[in-house]
Amino acid sequence: MDNLQPLNLRTVNVTRYVTPLREGGSMPAIAEADDDFLYVLKFRGAGQGHKALISEIIGAEIARKLGLKVPEVVFANLDEAFGRTEPDEEIQDLLKASVGLNLALHYLTGAITFDATVTKIDPLLAAQIVWLDCLLTNMDRTARNTNMLIWHKELWLIDHGASLYFHHSWQNWEEQAKRPFVLVKDHVLLAQADDLEKVDQQFKSILTPAFINEVLNLIPDEWLNEDIFSSSEAQRQAYALFLNTRISHSEVFVKEAQNAKQALI
Structure with missing residues (x-):
């Protein structure tokens, strides 16, 4: 389980907001990035703010080190333009509050x-x-x-x-x-x-x-x-x-x- 490479998270840019995932209170979303992959996007502007994102990084990378299977975690840049075109007011507010660096997990299609x-x-x-x-x-x-x-x-x-x-x-x-x-x-x-x-x-x-x-x-x-x-x-x-x-x-x-x-x- 030794990891000879230094830990590093890729950074992607969000190109398309696909759909919200309303199961949780933080309302993550499925989004597409400029690497053409889909991600579950977790917003810095959600209720728990940065703390949930910090927990996500720590939990996911410790799990991965222990040999457990976890989707790839990436940093995701969100441009301010996303909040301007979203018709849902609640989602619009979330997007506006999350401009900048967020966190995302690779979307496991069909899971x-x-x-x-x-x-x-x-x-x-x-x-x-x-x-x-x-x-x-x-x-x-x-x-x-x-x-x-x-x-x-x-x-x-x-x-x-x-x-x-x-x-x-x-x-x-x-x-x-x-x-x-x-x-x-x-x-x-x-x-x-x-x-x-x-x-x-x-x-x-x-x-x-x-x-x-x-x-x-x-x-x-x-x-x-x-x-x-x-x-x-x-x-x-x-x-x-x-x-x-x-x-x-x-x-x-x-x-x-x-x-x-x-x-x-």
Whole structure:
């Protein structure tokens, strides 16, 4: 799983707004870019703003490093002209508020939503995804909204925007890094997850501080603008401390997941 190439996200320019995806509150959209590919475009002007985009970068690139399948993530430039021609006032406001750099994921054409009652997956893969979501405190991988797709007979993870919820307030974030993820009890794959301790040992060795820094260096400085930090670099280092602390204390969230799984029996 070693990645010899430095982490880098391509940048594309949005050329066509295709259709909104109204399933989520942030109202992403399918859009076409100047490389002729379709993307799920996530807007900086949506309700959670840059924080959801930051969570998306961190979650997707950590998942990819761990060998899980995630669509390519790119930066997407949105020109101010898009907001002028959109007839829907709500969408027009969103486009106007999102001029500049946004985030997008490669659109998996023809993919179907994963349904745990229909498709059973390998217990080790289930454990890997549960571990990832405990690390990221991802509350949005439930039976109601799995945020997983079946594409070309393989399981793909999408939408990590609801991860790292501590950064919406930054309250007691150092303490939160060491806490169990109690919402794992609602994880759609928890019942199928085996060998969590084996996954824990493997994944902790992969997610080094150096790699975490690589991921965080992908985040544009303009998205790191919390008033409580003296600089974008200070905020970036806070993310690093949170993630590295959580990785080094992973036995806490692994035990919580094991107990939650036992309670299902």
